[in-house]
Amino acid sequence: MKRIFAILALLGAVSTGAPAWADENPAGASATSTAIVVAQAPAATAEVAATASAVAAAEPAPTLSKADNAWIMVCAALVILMSLPGLALFYGGLVRTKNMLSVLMQVFVTFSLISVLWVVYGYSLAFTEGGSFFGVLDKVFLKGITADSLGATFSKGVFISELTFVIFQGAFAAITCCLIVGAFAERARFAAILVFMVIWFTLSYAPMAHMVWYWAGPDAYVDAAAAEAAGATAGFLFQKGALDFAGGTVVHINAAVAGLVGAFMIGKRIGYGRESMAPHSLTFTMIGASLLWVGWFGFNAGSALEATGGSALAMVNTWLATACATMSWMLAEWMLKGKPSMLGAASGAVAGLVAITPAAGFVGVMGAIVIGLLAGVICLWGVNGLKRLLGADDSLDVFGVHGVGGILGAILTGVFAAPSLGGTGVYDYVANAVGEYDMAAQVISQLWGVGTVIVWSAVVSLVAFKLVDMLIGLRVPEDEEREGLDITSHGESAYHY
Numbered sequence: 001m002k003r004i005f006a007i008l009a010l011l012g013a014v015s016t017g018a019p020a021w022a023d024e025n026p027a028g029a030s031a032t033s034t035a036i037v038v039a040q041a042p043a044a045t046a047e048v049a050a051t052a053s054a055v056a057a058a059e060p061a062p063t064l065s066k067a068d069n070a071w072i073m074v075c076a077a078l079v080i081l082m083s084l085p086g087l088a089l090f091y092g093g094l095v096r097t098k099n100m101l102s103v104l105m106q107v108f109v110t111f112s113l114i115s116v117l118w119v120v121y122g123y124s125l126a127f128t129e130g131g132s133f134f135g136v137l138d139k140v141f142l143k144g145i146t147a148d149s150l151g152a153t154f155s156k157g158v159f160i161s162e163l164t165f166v167i168f169q170g171a172f173a174a175i176t177c178c179l180i181v182g183a184f185a186e187r188a189r190f191a192a193i194l195v196f197m198v199i200w201f202t203l204s205y206a207p208m209a210h211m212v213w214y215w216a217g218p219d220a221y222v223d224a225a226a227a228e229a230a231g232a233t234a235g236f237l238f239q240k241g242a243l244d245f246a247g248g249t250v251v252h253i254n255a256a257v258a259g260l261v262g263a264f265m266i267g268k269r270i271g272y273g274r275e276s277m278a279p280h281s282l283t284f285t286m287i288g289a290s291l292l293w294v295g296w297f298g299f300n301a302g303s304a305l306e307a308t309g310g311s312a313l314a315m316v317n318t319w320l321a322t323a324c325a326t327m328s329w330m331l332a333e334w335m336l337k338g339k340p341s342m343l344g345a346a347s348g349a350v351a352g353l354v355a356i357t358p359a360a361g362f363v364g365v366m367g368a369i370v371i372g373l374l375a376g377v378i379c380l381w382g383v384n385g386l387k388r389l390l391g392a393d394d395s396l397d398v399f400g401v402h403g404v405g406g407i408l409g410a411i412l413t414g415v416f417a418a419p420s421l422g423g424t425g426v427y428d429y430v431a432n433a434v435g436e437y438d439m440a441a442q443v444i445s446q447l448w449g450v451g452t453v454i455v456w457s458a459v460v461s462l463v464a465f466k467l468v469d470m471l472i473g474l475r476v477p478e479d480e481e482r483e484g485l486d487i488t489s490h491g492e493s494a495y496h497y
Contacts, residue, residue: 078298
């Protein structure tokens with residue numbers, strides 16, 4: 001426990017710094033960042049409402065962009081593919097035979113649970129105007145959202161169906177919670193996992209999504225006064241100017257910190273460090289990694305919310321950075337251990353996918369190459385050197401890959417988003433042009449995002465795990481762990497020989 005608080009104290013230091021919200025760029029985000037305002041959301045302020053009414057009187061009513069809507073629907077399906085069966089197979093192949101079914105079950109049911117909670121109240125908490133940290137409950141059970149409801153994209157006057165956005169972002173929420181289970185695989189109680197997910201989703205995922213991605217939408221930024229009023233209604237980290245294209249902070253760091261706290265609190269697997277705990281099927285792991293790579297095109301390219309050149313840039317960067325990370329991890333491992341491994345190549349691919357996620361629509365191809373190459377090497381250190389330093393049994397290296405890769409990608413987004421380095425810069429919706437770019441200020445904004453999510457997720461996770469341990473107990477009995485969770489927790493076996 002002392003080690004957890006020491007880590008929190010150390011990491012919490014990065015959350016200090018000056019905000020990068022600049023007057024000359026009130027939008028605080030690129031035209032292709034991941035945020036939304038729905039057409040039915042309450043007006044940000046009286047001033048914004050008055051301005052919007054004046055603009056509406058002079059312009060035609062908003063209409064659905066069928067092409068963009070179709071593209072995001074396809075992307076939503078691809079993100080679901082990442083969890084089912086992508087992540088399930090990737091994780092399942094990495095555990096021992098006796099726990100294969102339990103991991104499949106944990107991912108499958110967690111995905112289902114969070115999908116329901118997202119519709120019941122999660123979407124409303126994340127994507128309605130409220131405070132800087134939480135939305136409100138005006139849209140519980142998707143109240144007021146119909147087939148005709150529209151949501152803004154990142155271009156003025158371009159709209160998609162709000163229901164399309166609901167399922168797209170719901171798939172993000174579900175896979176984020178699924179990622180956590182890999183950190184304490186093979187020894188956690190199934191009921192404890194589900195109760196923890198309810199608490200963590202409510203108090204960590206939904207508010208982080210609101211903090212990073214909620215804003216008033218591009219159409220609210222008609223002049224400087226309206227932009228200032230609209231900016232004041234955005235999420236906390238959006239106001240700080242933090243850029244996160246598709247979830248480096250909201251998804252990867254958020255889940256990784258929760259997993260690391262869980263690994264500490266649940267404890268190490270019986271025999272950890274003494275017995276062989278090698279993956280039982282690298283075939284499944286390779287198939288899972290491949291499905292993740294394919295699905296990630298929906299994850300990143302879909303986060304542009306439009307079928308534009310910005311979406312194509314995100315897709316190319318996702319493809320390229322992942323390939324670079326695969327090669328750099330494999331080559332580094334080859335030099336260190338004498339042989340390249342399939343596990344290393346698959347892990348490198350996931351590291352590249354994670355690291356490029358926050359940067360995908362903001363950086364150019366050279367930025368993607370650098371981020372990918374660094375991700376492979378640094379995440380290799382994350383699952384070896386850093387893991388030994390931390391002393392936690394992070395079963396499937398959730399923090400070493402998703403935490404380290406997410407932090408790396410989030411910070412480097414601030415560097416390589418610079419137009420001078422081939423990035424897109426930050427879009428000014430009042431001037432309707434890319435604004436002046438201050439790299440140092442943007443990196444500080446990125447550190448605000450990284451520091452906030454580390455501290456927020458760690459505190460929520462610590463409290464949630466403690467509550468669950470008191471109510472249910474986090475860990476299965478020793479005899480059940482030795483026999484395997486497939487039989488003892490689910491009464492089934494993945495294999496019958």
